Amino acid sequence: MTLPVTSLLCPSCGAEINALTAEVCQCIAAHATVICPSCRSCLCRNPAAVSAFLRSASSEVTVRLNRERNRREDPANAARLADVLIVDDDEEIRDMAAYRVEQMGYRVRTATGAAEALQMIEQTSPDIVLTDALMPLMDGRTLCRRIKDLNPRIKVVIMTSLYTAPRYKAEAHRVFGADGYLAKPVDFPVLEATLGKLR
């Protein structure tokens, strides 16, 4: 006889997740089901434990899970709620971009650099990553390639004020796998159109 699994321990922060605190996962992995309410990390890397927990958890969690699934599968909702990660080492550009993209109806997270972005992506995959090209330690094009290695389903748009010639755009797509390439300063209506095509 299998014992019911009434709680999970978050592998990232150690917090206990039970039927009352469990939140449905919003990442794009099909088997992902629960996120930690304390640190927001996704438990999608442990599908067996999550599945056992959900079988034992209260109906409330199951209802929430189904509601979230339905919402994501509805094309209109999926589009409106797409998750965008903005990566820029410049706080002022990052904040303004986050503000404007949020106004466009997306859910937005931000990262100050490539390393932080990769860490965040490993925990919860965004739908779209909008990254600066020129950043210290790791540039946006290398970040793009790393993201595609991690999860090819994530769309990546590179923003640059320097490499705007068409040959760079072609290279960004061919070599680094970028899905979009925008000139900085960002023209927000153009950005909105670009994000709209990708979601």
Next chain:
Amino acid sequence: MNEILQRRFRERLPVRLHEIEIRLNRLEECPADHGVLLEIMRGFHSLAGIGGTYGCHDLTARARVSELICLDVLEGGRTVSAADVAILREAVLSLATAA
């Protein structure tokens, strides 16, 4: 929110320009130091990006020119000249009034 961000941008602009000026001083002492020049280029690059984001397109245009001057020296592998530094200093002054 937009007003708060705009105000912060205008308050920080002199700080950003001052940082570039400090690096230009260092570059004047060591004209072959491409590390400092790269930092200066990043400073202009940042301003070029941020200017337009906050609606200051003149600032973006001027910062872009300065960024390209730095890039030209870096890609050419040459030592920065006194004339280059003078142009970059003038650019910093003009950027202060462009926002």
